[in-house]
Amino acid sequence: MVFYELFCISRTRLVEANLKDLVKQTSLIVMNKGGVVRNLKPLGEKQLPYRIRKHQEYHVQGYQWLMQFDANPTVIGELNKRLKVDPRVLRHAVIRLGSKLEDVVASAEKTGTRV
Amino acid sequence: MLASVYRNTAAKSLKSLVPKVGGTSAVSSHNLVARRFKSDDAGEQEESRQHADSLLNIIANSINSQTSGSVANEQFRMARGNFHRGDIYKPSDLNDSKPTTYAPPPKPVDQLKILKLNPIVEYKNATLLSHYITPLGRLMSREQTGLSAKNQRRVTKAVRRARAMCIISPTAKLH
Numbered sequence: 001m002v003f004y005e006l007f008c009i010s011r012t013r014l015v016e017a018n019l020k021d022l023v024k025q026t027s028l029i030v031m032n033k034g035g036v037v038r039n040l041k042p043l044g045e046k047q048l049p050y051r052i053r054k055h056q057e058y059h060v061q062g063y064q065w066l067m068q069f070d071a072n073p074t075v076i077g078e079l080n081k082r083l084k085v086d087p088r089v090l091r092h093a094v095i096r097l098g099s100k101l102e103d104v105v106a107s108a109e110k111t112g113t114r115v
Numbered sequence: 116m117l118a119s120v121y122r123n124t125a126a127k128s129l130k131s132l133v134p135k136v137g138g139t140s141a142v143s144s145h146n147l148v149a150r151r152f153k154s155d156d157a158g159e160q161e162e163s164r165q166h167a168d169s170l171l172n173i174i175a176n177s178i179n180s181q182t183s184g185s186v187a188n189e190q191f192r193m194a195r196g197n198f199h200r201g202d203i204y205k206p207s208d209l210n211d212s213k214p215t216t217y218a219p220p221p222k223p224v225d226q227l228k229i230l231k232l233n234p235i236v237e238y239k240n241a242t243l244l245s246h247y248i249t250p251l252g253r254l255m256s257r258e259q260t261g262l263s264a265k266n267q268r269r270v271t272k273a274v275r276r277a278r279a280m281c282i283i284s285p286t287a288k289l290h
Binding site for chain 2 (some may be wrong): 043
């Protein structure tokens with residue numbers, strides 16, 4: 001199991017149910033493959049530093065959220081495939097934080113990056 | 116001074132380093148969605164922000180001092196004839212000449228090492244990364260940041276990741 005973090009920027013003004021569905025589906029991709037979702041964190045709706053073009057539209061604002069999870073590396077390919085196609089998602093990145101929790105926690109505690 | 120501030124802040128856990136977007140979210144459903152996530156930071160935001168500010172001040176001050184010129188040293192002061200009561204001087208200090216050797220520049224201090232922050236984990240932290248980019252959004256050199264080689268590489272990686280992920284602008288320093 002490797003410790004990952006999905007940083008996702010989704011569309012603004014999504015209906016609450018729609019956003020909830022997006023987050024739930026993303027979590028299920030991980031959980032169905034035997035992964036563990038550790039943390040789901042909203043980072044708020046923000047003005048993007050530059051304009052994004054995605055799904056044939058321009059976007060200037062985005063809703064950022066974070067999902068931290070433990071999973072097999074094989075899960076990541078599946079996750080990327082689904083998120084790339086999802087019209088609610090503008091940007092997504094799966095970052096490998098480390099193979100051990102201790103590597104990540106020391107820094108995270110100081111700046112409130114919850115792990 | 117650095118050590119004492121660090122001791123004070125180390126005792127308490129710092130929450131968010133990134134200032135929260137001040138309640139001007141246009142999305143009415145945002146608050147509803149926030150309840151879906153287990154958020155428990157509400158009560159301690161103000162106190163934690165002060166701690167976070169002090170942390171940022173440490174970083175900001177260190178970078179400013181490193182870009183400034185070398186500190187005026189004893190030799191230089193004496194040579195200018197700027198004597199004060201109680202000073203000890205050599206006969207050569209009364210010569211009207213500039214010192215032949217200058218004090219070495221202050222050794223750069225790696226702030227991230229002292230604060231034990233891992234820049235890679237902080238790629239989302241636009242406020243922190245903004246200290247290492249110029250006003251035009253370009254990465255600062257190691258001479259300017261004062262970081263160790265390892266941390267400079269990691270900061271570079273974090274900044275490039277943040278740019279790609281639309282967290283910081285490649286052409287400006289916004290935070």
